[in-house]
Amino acid sequence: MNDDLRERIEREAEKHALLNAVKHESDANVGAIMGPLMGENPDFREHGDEIPGVIGGVIGRVNDLSYDEKRGRLEDLAPEELAEIEAEDEEDEHDLPSLPNAAEPGSTSPDSQARQDAEEDDEIRMRCAPNPNGPWHVGHARMPAVIGTYRERYDGWFCVRFDDTDPETKRPDLDAYDAILDDLEYLGFEPDEIFRASDRLETYYEHARELIDLGGAYTCSCSGEEFSELKNSGEPCPHRDKDVETVREEFEDMVAGEYKSGEMVLRVKTDIEHKNPALRDWVAFRMIDTPHPREEASEYRCWPMLDFQSGVDDHLLGITHIIRGIDLQDSAKRQQFVYDYFGWEYPEVVHWGHVQVDAYDVKVSTSTISALIEEGELDGWDDPRAPTLKSLRRRGIRGQAIVDAMVELGTSTSDVDLAMSSVYANNRDLVDDETDRRFLVRDGVELPLGGSPPAEANPPLHPNHEERGVREIPVGDAVLLESDDLPAREERIWLKGLGCFQYTRDTLQYTGEDIDVVREGDVDVVHWVPAAESVPVRMRTMTGDVSGQAEPEVGALESDELVQFERVGFARIDRHEDDETVAYYTHS
Template sequence: MDDELRTRIETEAEKHALFNALKHDSDADVGAIMGSLMGENPDFREHGGEVPGIAGKVVAQVNQLDAEGRRARLEELDAELVEELDAEDEEDDQVLPDLPNAEEYDEIRMRCAPNPNGPWHIGHGRMPAVIGTYKDLYDGEMLVRFDDTDPETKRPDMDAYDAILEDIDYLGFEPDEVIKASDRLEIYYDHARDLIEKGGAYTCSCSGEEFSNLKNDAKACPHRDKDAETTLAEFEDMIEGEYSSGEMVLRVKTDIEHKNPALRDWVAFRIIDTPHPRPEAADYRCWPMLDFQSGVDDHLTGMTHIIRGIDLQDSAKRQQFVYDYFDWEYPETIHWGHVQVDEYDVKMSTSTIKELIEKGELDGWDDPRAPTLQSVRRRGIRGEAIREAMVGLGTSTSNVDLAMSTIYANNRELVDDDAPRFFFVRDSAEQSSAGDRTSSGNGVEYPLIGDYPEAAEPPVHPDHEDRGTRHIPAGEAVRIEADDIPDHGERVWLKGLGCFEHTRDALQYTGDDISAVRDEGVDVIHWVPAEGTVPVRMRTMDGDVEGVAEPDFAETDVDDIVQFERVGFARVDSVARDSEEDAETVTYFAHE
């Protein structure tokens, strides 16, 4: 990394740290600024391993300033950020922009319209997070409509309906109404009949290639001018299953010379021979295309505002033709860019994740390596942390990057105060050559010598003395992580016990004078006794980590959120009790 880039990183980190500290009226936090720092400076990402260290030093300097000094320094670096802070204070911390023309409606109604072809990945969480927040801001209503009218290419997953509703609940919202488009086929048929009678649709038996050539040449299909009676009869035959897939479609009449060929006489209904997986819809073969189904439903369910991807701008234009035929008023529409989430090796795609699960490369939708809401929920990340991060992205038309570090920072604030602390020594089998002792598979074991304390009594939580202490007996030997082994003759501070010098065969107690840490820089490390520990498997995004935790960890329960000191936060997924021989407690790593 050259000096110019390092200086840029330091300057940008300082601005973000100052802004973060002033906004929250507290010390800045490295994790809290990493998302915005990397998101606004994409060229920093290739140096992702070095940036946190550089930013950490800057944050430490910022935290030495008082509020007045921080504000003065930020004014010097970027006066516009100070103005932004002042504006946020005036807006009562409302992150989302006002809905357009909201004052013209008696009640705001918005919809979340998932395709239930699988459980949600993290990016899917943006829609309910934002719509649910608007619902709260305007005291409005949120509809969940399952757009499940494609039983073939985006075939519904029967488990996904409930899984998606569970994800919405996890994010902190309850829909006011839930409907399934596959229950509403007769409604769509009735509106198609009305459209035909208005002269707004016709049946077409051209092949896809034939119609594409005509459309691209701005030439009318030879079926375009057939009378309504013929079209109605052929449409009824489509409904009755008289045609096979590809033989007949129903098209909406638009402008055959429209400057955008994608809007010319688009398909409203087609035949799909594959039965729908829902028994209630399995007998249907004539299915509406999403633009027709969604357009009709948005009107009938009283949607006032729609949020959709910028890539779906043509959908609004197609649907406008239908709205014009029926003399309906189109809802207010907001288009936003896509959200990309960092940190995962697996592509954030429902079909990709499903394929990896089927191949056995992922254990399921809640595998910690899967970029899904089920996965982060199992890891102990609260829905509120994701909701706040998603809402913070706003509704920009530009594609946006969401750093998982932002979600982690949000979650840390939510769980830190309640999470009890424990020591957990990770398996160091691959690192056993780092010390004199061979690895037991659960850290490196060292005898203790000298007049050391019989046990450590560290606090359950360092900020809450009233919660008491943990009892960790030292015994005759301890296990520590291979990376923590000091060189011969060097010292370490075993947290809660005191200072020990590494001899050839053991750790020799040298006393409890804390100045060894404060003034001489002796490292403080965690440890566990050699006996009486709790076997733990910690599942992470990089694979499973085995190790042992201190004895008191045996008292934890499923769903407890804990902090393994110097390791990170984790959720207890299953608990091994004394009656379970060779069993291990399983945890899911959340974040540092």
């Protein structure tokens, strides 16, 4: 090997050692870089036996550098490859794409710098805007999960704004305000501020008056059918050219409640010939006779439509980024007319598709769930059959498991499917290590014991944590087995934590054999409970209640404690009643 070749090998080895060390934030080693080194330099292969000795010293010098020194050296040697590594790290670090025109903390990209130069405050500000017509179902979790994750990523701000300005069609439920905030806390997020749109009517009125003065709105007494015909034919409403004074007077009469529902609306003046009829002179305010359920808002009769209310609030609250369903694309276009009149800059918008949730027989819809509760088909919002966050919480599923699954869906404009199995897998990772094991036998078959087995069984509380100790299960004269676990005559089974038994003459005879019979594959291991001292359990599941008997200590567990019933699944202890323990099934 000549000196020129040796120098080339050392130079290439340094680059690959730095790439390996920076990518994995650890020391490089010969084995890890030999493949890439040879792949990029085929002419090195004939010297393969000599190369490890040549590059060993190079790798040692690289490993003596600090991480910052390694990165600086790599930036000198291979800046493009360093950029690729850091781009891959960025993708690996975040499941969600970057927000448009948003500066990552510490970033000084040209786009983010331009935004910072253009704004005095470059804080990312977002809003979660629920309609408080009921607690959240599973699909609702996507919005707070994504917004909360972005807030943490960008060190930003987000509020909860209850869009409750429809006291009739989407009538608010007074209990839902606190219920939704409870759901948000369950998911692990706390809003920076909370607003109720029904508290802000005077603000919307003031902006309507200003819009009227700008010539951007007019009062209209056409029936819905009349205006629809005009709109669809591209013809102006006969009220469109009213003078500002008249419009202002009639709007004040709306605010004073002088009109009944359907008699008068305030329209935003847009383009009556716009190619999209839905954008033509849309309604900003209408009259509603039904009082708002909140006492503080019950006297109002002139209510803003969501597009006007939300558009004004987004500006006043300094919202920088809006995430909404792709079916609401027209909302941004309607609101843009108002923003143009006022000279406001519209926030960045991310549109996403709908999320479909599997595994439930009940439709994932607030109105459907509410109706089933009223009809007595569901026990409440936390019924295990209900596709709601309250149900998942009562079943013992961690909010973080739901957030992680929702974030993994990303923000695609396509409709996406949430498999509940992904939520369960996430939750299993969160709870498995800390959850103790117990026995539960469903629809048990009682069998007497013979042959002098131990008086007490001592299976471990957790198979991976001996330090937690064992359970103390009194055996008694008989046990309960699940019917599917009954052995054939003369066959043996291993009662977990107790020992080997042979099914003879309607009795399980203790054989005294050791665990080798299981290791040899001849004997099945089954769970069991003592017939005399077991605890009745009613386990509530997504498909109905399941009755069973559990080992005695289950009757002393604290409410809200999570257990894993071996070979059955995880369950949350809900409560102890006089004649049974009630548990909620979590998942397998």
